[in-house]
Amino acid sequence: MSETKMTRRGAMKVISGLLGLGVAAISGVPFLRFLLFPVGVKTVDSGKGFVDIAASTMVSRNAKPVYTEIIVPRVRDAWNTKTNVLLGGTWLVRNNRGALSAFSSVCPHLGCSIQRNKESVNDSVTFFCPCHSSAFSRNGERLSGPSPRGLDLLPVIEKNGRILVQWSNTVSSVNENDQAS
Numbered sequence: 264m265s266e267t268k269m270t271r272r273g274a275m276k277v278i279s280g281l282l283g284l285g286v287a288a289i290s291g292v293p294f295l296r297f298l299l300f301p302v303g304v305k306t307v308d309s310g311k312g313f314v315d316i317a318a319s320t321m322v323s324r325n326a327k328p329v330y331t332e333i334i335v336p337r338v339r340d341a342w343n344t345k346t347n348v349l350l351g352g353t354w355l356v357r358n359n360r361g362a363l364s365a366f367s368s369v370c371p372h373l374g375c376s377i378q379r380n381k382e383s384v385n386d387s388v389t390f391f392c393p394c395h396s397s398a399f400s401r402n403g404e405r406l407s408g409p410s411p412r413g414l415d416l417l418p419v420i421e422k423n424g425r426i427l428v429q430w431s432n433t434v435s436s437v438n439e440n441d442q443a444s
């Protein structure tokens with residue numbers, strides 16, 4: 264009988280010990296997460312996906328290119344959240360078949376802001392860079408100037424009557440022979 268009592272007492276000790284360990288483990292998890300933050304946490308969240316920038320009707324077939332800013336509703340890092348952050352700009356062009364292109368407004372030479380040639384819709388020089396006079400066609404091809412390539416295309420989709428683009432800051436490295444004038 265006393266052996267049975269000892270066995271029960273031992274079992275109770277083991278069970279209460281396990282319960283105590285369980286409680287300690289559960290209450291310790293939040294503390295450990297606090298200590299380790301932000302390890303393993305997605306700390307930056309901005310501009311990775313498509314950003315809604317305009318109504319599709321804003322860009323007509325064969326019409327003048329339309330400039331639009333790319334603004335994300337929210338940028339987050341480990342400690343801060345900012346709203347309505349300007350990432351960059353894009354020139355939107357729709358051809359006569361309705362296909363839409365979104366060109367980065369960052370000049371591929373040294374990163375100045377690309378401007379539209381206001382003279383005419385059908386000018387061969389549709390875009391130019393005011394810094395060193397690189398010129399580009401309506402299709403974004405480089406026509407002249409020190410730019411090492413044509414305008415950079417941004418991924419663009421149209422959905423439910425809206426235009427969405429994916430921002431990427433793609434200032435190129437410059438060829439050694441390129442000379443800024």
Ligand code: FES
Pocket residue numbers: 370371372373374375392393394395396397408409410
């Ligand atoms: S930065 Fe545009 S041509 Fe130099």
